[in-house]
Amino acid sequence: MFKVTDVMLSEDQIKVKVYELAKQIERDFKGEELLVVGILKGASVFVSDLIRCIDLDVNIDFMSVSSYGNSTKSSGTVKILKDLDVDIEGKNVLIVEDIIDSGLTLSNLVAALKTRNPKSLKLCTLLDKPERRKVDIKVDYIGFVIEDKFIVGYGIDYAEKYRNLPYIGIVGE
Numbered sequence: 001m002f003k004v005t006d007v008m009l010s011e012d013q014i015k016v017k018v019y020e021l022a023k024q025i026e027r028d029f030k031g032e033e034l035l036v037v038g039i040l041k042g043a044s045v046f047v048s049d050l051i052r053c054i055d056l057d058v059n060i061d062f063m064s065v066s067s068y069g070n071s072t073k074s075s076g077t078v079k080i081l082k083d084l085d086v087d088i089e090g091k092n093v094l095i096v097e098d099i100i101d102s103g104l105t106l107s108n109l110v111a112a113l114k115t116r117n118p119k120s121l122k123l124c125t126l127l128d129k130p131e132r133r134k135v136d137i138k139v140d141y142i143g144f145v146i147e148d149k150f151i152v153g154y155g156i157d158y159a160e161k162y163r164n165l166p167y168i169g170i171v172g173e
């Protein structure tokens, strides 16, 4: 039986970091338009908090890709379940993820989106778990680098549960 055994990052720690990331993004895209792309479902909570701290002309869109299903291991393949509604050619695109683990989700996504000729393509993740990386990936904005624990909350699930926790918790037996 899995349950949440510890808090890794509190609601307050997350709030401070989200604000810092938003201000970095604001500085980097000053005077530019920006399309923020949230990757469903995990990034939904993070991206909603993030955009509300970014004081720029921001558009938002979502993509849904899935590699984990109901398991704690990536299947290694990424399925596009919902594509963008808008054409990104000539636009500044910021992909927002909740967590980068193996890196497979994002590297597949970046490869797909690059072929659409955006003006720029940058990556932002709240959490980075570098120990489990299978593919190299350059991330422009990272909230927290975390150790190799299976975590949930703030949008992140285990078997579709716990996404509504306001903090990041560690799942144990």
Ligand SMILES: O=P(O)(O)OC[C@H]1O[C@H](OP(=O)(O)OP(=O)(O)O)[C@H](O)[C@@H]1O
Binding pocket: 039, 040, 041, 042, 043, 065, 066, 067, 068, 069, 074, 097, 098, 099, 100, 101, 102, 103, 104, 105, 106, 156, 157
């Ligand atoms: O770097 P990776 O090993 O690819 O793992 C990271 C991805 O896995 C999770 O999504 P998941 O596919 O489980 O779907 P979800 O966002 O709907 O929970 C998470 O939200 C990231 O998108």
Ligand code: HPA
Binding pocket: 068, 099, 101, 149, 150, 151, 152, 156, 157, 158
């Ligand atoms: O630690 C994790 N927890 C939940 N989903 C995930 N997807 C990649 N890593 C994780």
Ligand SMILES: [Mg+2]
Binding pocket: 039, 040, 041, 042, 043, 098
């Ligand atoms: Mg996800």
